[in-house]
Amino acid sequence: MNPSHLPSLGRTRLGRRGFLLGLSTFAVAGRTSLALAALPAAGDRRLVVVLLRGAMDGLHAVVPYGDAAYAELRQEIALPEPGEEGGVLDCGGFFGLNPALTRLHEGYAEGIVLPIHAVAGGLRSRSHFDAQDYLERGSEQRLSSGWLNRAISAMEPDEGESLTGLSVGLDLPLLLRGRQRIGMWAPPQPVRPAPDLYARMHSLLHEDPVLGPAVEDGLRERGYADGMLPSAERNGPRGFVALASAAGRLLAADDGPRVAAIELGGWDTHAAQAARMTPVLAQLDAGLGELRAQLGAAWAHTAVLCVTEFGRTARVNGNSGTDHGTGGVAFLLGGPVQGGRILADWPGLGQDRLFENRDLQPTRDLRAVAKGLLRDHMRLPDAAVAAAFPDSEGVTPQGGLIRRAA
Amino acid sequence: MRRFGLGGRAGEAPPDDPLAWLDAQTRGLPSPLPPPKGWEHQPSLAEVMTVWADGDAAMPFPPGRRHPGAILMSAQRAAWLENLLTAAEPVRERLVLLWTNHLTVSIRAGRGAGMMLGSYLCDAVRPNVTGRFEDLLVAAVMHPAMLYYLDQTASIGPDSPYGRRSRRGLNENLAREVLELHTLSPASGYTQADVTEFARLLTGWTVERARDPVGTVFRPQWHQPGRKTILGKTFEEGPEAAEAALRWLGTHPATYRHLALRMARHMVADEPPPEVVAHIEHVLADTGGDLGEATRAIFRLPAIEAEPLAKLRSPEDYVIAVLRAGGWTDPRPVLGWIRQLGQLPWVAPQPNGWPDTGAAWAGPEPMMRRLDFSYDIAGRMSHLDPMALLDTAAGPLARPETVEAVRTAGSKRDALSLVLASPEMQRR
Numbered sequence: 118m119n120p121s122h123l124p125s126l127g128r129t130r131l132g133r134r135g136f137l138l139g140l141s142t143f144a145v146a147g148r149t150s151l152a153l154a155a156l157p158a159a160g161d162r163r164l165v166v167v168l169l170r171g172a173m174d175g176l177h178a179v180v181p182y183g184d185a186a187y188a189e190l191r192q193e194i195a196l197p198e199p200g201e202e203g204g205v206l207d208c209g210g211f212f213g214l215n216p217a218l219t220r221l222h223e224g225y226a227e228g229i230v231l232p233i234h235a236v237a238g239g240l241r242s243r244s245h246f247d248a249q250d251y252l253e254r255g256s257e258q259r260l261s262s263g264w265l266n267r268a269i270s271a272m273e274p275d276e277g278e279s280l281t282g283l284s285v286g287l288d289l290p291l292l293l294r295g296r297q298r299i300g301m302w303a304p305p306q307p308v309r310p311a312p313d314l315y316a317r318m319h320s321l322l323h324e325d326p327v328l329g330p331a332v333e334d335g336l337r338e339r340g341y342a343d344g345m346l347p348s349a350e351r352n353g354p355r356g357f358v359a360l361a362s363a364a365g366r367l368l369a370a371d372d373g374p375r376v377a378a379i380e381l382g383g384w385d386t387h388a389a390q391a392a393r394m395t396p397v398l399a400q401l402d403a404g405l406g407e408l409r410a411q412l413g414a415a416w417a418h419t420a421v422l423c424v425t426e427f428g429r430t431a432r433v434n435g436n437s438g439t440d441h442g443t444g445g446v447a448f449l450l451g452g453p454v455q456g457g458r459i460l461a462d463w464p465g466l467g468q469d470r471l472f473e474n475r476d477l478q479p480t481r482d483l484r485a486v487a488k489g490l491l492r493d494h495m496r497l498p499d500a501a502v503a504a505a506f507p508d509s510e511g512v513t514p515q516g517g518l519i520r521r522a523a
Numbered sequence: 524m525r526r527f528g529l530g531g532r533a534g535e536a537p538p539d540d541p542l543a544w545l546d547a548q549t550r551g552l553p554s555p556l557p558p559p560k561g562w563e564h565q566p567s568l569a570e571v572m573t574v575w576a577d578g579d580a581a582m583p584f585p586p587g588r589r590h591p592g593a594i595l596m597s598a599q600r601a602a603w604l605e606n607l608l609t610a611a612e613p614v615r616e617r618l619v620l621l622w623t624n625h626l627t628v629s630i631r632a633g634r635g636a637g638m639m640l641g642s643y644l645c646d647a648v649r650p651n652v653t654g655r656f657e658d659l660l661v662a663a664v665m666h667p668a669m670l671y672y673l674d675q676t677a678s679i680g681p682d683s684p685y686g687r688r689s690r691r692g693l694n695e696n697l698a699r700e701v702l703e704l705h706t707l708s709p710a711s712g713y714t715q716a717d718v719t720e721f722a723r724l725l726t727g728w729t730v731e732r733a734r735d736p737v738g739t740v741f742r743p744q745w746h747q748p749g750r751k752t753i754l755g756k757t758f759e760e761g762p763e764a765a766e767a768a769l770r771w772l773g774t775h776p777a778t779y780r781h782l783a784l785r786m787a788r789h790m791v792a793d794e795p796p797p798e799v800v801a802h803i804e805h806v807l808a809d810t811g812g813d814l815g816e817a818t819r820a821i822f823r824l825p826a827i828e829a830e831p832l833a834k835l836r837s838p839e840d841y842v843i844a845v846l847r848a849g850g851w852t853d854p855r856p857v858l859g860w861i862r863q864l865g866q867l868p869w870v871a872p873q874p875n876g877w878p879d880t881g882a883a884w885a886g887p888e889p890m891m892r893r894l895d896f897s898y899d900i901a902g903r904m905s906h907l908d909p910m911a912l913l914d915t916a917a918g919p920l921a922r923p924e925t926v927e928a929v930r931t932a933g934s935k936r937d938a939l940s941l942v943l944a945s946p947e948m949q950r951r
Binding site for chain 1: 674677678679681686690691692693694695696699703704709715718835872873875881882883885886887888889890891894895897898924925928932933937940941944945946949
């Protein structure tokens with residue numbers, strides 16, 4: 118299984134790769150594993166953040182069909198009630214999931230999917246780019262690191278030894294940028310140099326402040342992933358479902374990463390929303406199902422948080438679409454998640470209930486949800502949670518997201 | 524020279540007077556681009572519309588046949604890349620890349636934007652990158668490609684005759700992105716009300732596909748009646764307001780501040796010193812937004828000489844630089860190589876275009892792909908002399924350790940791979 122272009126990275130053979138990365142002291146010390154994630158703080162617990170870029174329409178994903186104003190605001194894109202043809206999948210008599218979200222609805226019935234409604238970050242901006250940056254930075258300060266990277270810093274005391282964080286895909290999102298180095302995996306390309314040439318290239322590049330660390334982490338992560346994934350998967354289909362599948366496989370390993378981020382775009386539905394959003398929702402649903410399947414037993418220790426930069430306008434626009442708005446939806450799911458309910462202080466959609474007479478009024482801060490997860494699921498100390506989200510003293514971590522027994 | 528061009532070409536001597544060489548490429552008009560395969564001239568908008576309509580009429584296509592519009596778009600993109608491989612005015616082409624990215628149109632948005640993109644780049648952007656910004660802005664925003672890309676073709680004044688009849692309404696997308704990305708930037712403090720008002724002002728402007736003259740047209744029955752006020756400035760009802768508002772925005776002080784940062788980030792450093800940005804901003808303000816003057820001012824900044832190779836090349840820049848250094852001219856595989864490294868030209872994911880900082884491109888896996896690409900290309904350029912390649916790529920900036928690594932490499936292919944993977948090659 119191990120391809121010839123990279124040295125073996127199995128649990129008992131450091132060999133060339135350790136040398137290549139300047140890690141030969143490990144071998145001398147007799148360590149039997151590269152310990153990609155020896156994590157005293159995080160233990161078995163895993164956290165996956167799915168960034169839904171482009172602003173998912175929360176009112177179309179988790180539909181408040183019981184709100185008297187819904188049908189009038191949404192006109193031709195309003196979804197039918199449960200039981201009707203193409204109707205929403207009921208969640209307790211007031212909300213229903215978009216019918217494309219079948220696996221999420223099964224998880225809801227199981228009690229492990231928690232949709233969170235009328236939620237927004239702390240920044241009021243309808244710019245995708247400002248709001249995405251904010252969502253990932255977790256602060257209004259123009260920090261160059263993301264909140265997840267800062268959270269990992271607290272989980273990983275032995276800096277540089279292991280790669281707790283994993284980014285799946287070809288972009289390293291701001292969410293995971295920062296001081297703590299992050300592994301990456303993406304479907305590989307066929308032509309590769311021999312290990313020796315990699316080593317020479319590495320020595321040419323290692324002093325460059327930008328290129329050096331990137332190459333080092335790339336070599337490390339590739340060696341790791343190649344050992345983990347069967348070749349069929351390495352050459353398999355692309356797209357979100359494939360990436361989510363690979364992420365599940367990599368996270369499932371005992372010595373694998375503990376924190377991962379994946380992105381899914383395609384949510385900016387200014388026109389023909391009903392038709393354009395369904396395939397993206399279906400992709401999200403299938404990807405999350407695949408992630409769960411690949412995690413196997415580790416699912417019992419995994420929380421997955423799906424977030425978007427903001428919601429969309431409450432009223433349908435002139436093109437059967439919706440424009441940039443404010444309050445929206447997040448999904449939290451996973452074995453330890455206290456789901457099977459909708460977490461919302463519902464503001465209502467009636468006259469004068471809308472934010473700026475246009476958007477769903479946010480009644481919950483997304484930072485509270487993320488802080489609650491870092492505290493109760495990843496068990497970070499309060500100081501580390503505060504460091505992940507600076508200037509958010511007024512935002513209390515959300516309790517009750519995670520079952521106590523987990 | 525390395526900072527502002529596309530990378531040296533094999534066998535090309537460096538200019539005797541670099542500053543004169545740079546300046547010359549910021550004056551006058553560019554030479555025309557080579558036509559796409561199968562054409563003897565650049566197709567006009569009307570010709571593109573015909574290909575598009577004929578293709579739609581012939582749908583559906585049997586397996587293996589593509590829409591002729593898609594074929595034309597691919598040919599236009601291939602011609603575009605081929606020009607970058609051989610361009611005699613690489614500095615001008617860099618400016619075209621910069622402003623194309625600032626005013627992003629992506630074929631990701633669908634066939635309308637994709638079909639119009641060739642004309643957008645050749646007619647709206649390329650001739651305007653060294654003139655006044657307001658001219659570039661008007662040409663770009665009013666071009667059918669942008670009108671399609673940012674949904675202006677679907678925006679109807681709610682109180683216009685057609686809006687009342689159809690109950691269709693505004694689409695704010697173009698108005699918002701012009702304010703946010705193309706001109707003022709959010710730092711200027713405009714509000715949602717300004718966005719909505721600007722969207723109302725733009726209504727009526729759309730694209731005509733079927734009847735002559737095809738292209739950008741104004742439909743009075745879609746236009747929102749009444750005056751509109753944006754950031755306190757009032758514009759009268761009617762078709763003239765769009766250009767008037769764009770010219771007003773294009774010469775606004777906040778726009779100059781935004782453009783100065785954009786230019787400095789692309790040509791000076793990821794985090795340019797504030798005094799550099801301020802200097803460019805002053806030049807823009809003093810010259811009425813003359814992009815040529817501002818560019819020539821950047822050529823003369825002491826920061827350029829002081830910090831060579833400050834910018835990491837984007838995947839597109841890197842692949843083009845590698846191929847130019849190796850004297851490669853076959854455009855066919857170029858797109859696939861750039862895509863492998865994480866960027867697909869003409870398909871930027873979002874209207875803010877491709878990132879312009881090293882950190883955004885230097886993820887571990889994309890960096891590994893650069894190493895793999897170096898090795899792949901080295902195999903295809905085995906006729907080259909590694910030291911000569913290094914000289915073309917880096918000239919006097921070649922570091923002793925790179926020279927040593929190339930000299931002691933185990934094989935010619937390894938030596939070439941090392942040149943292509945070196946920091947000197949990956950940076951500009």
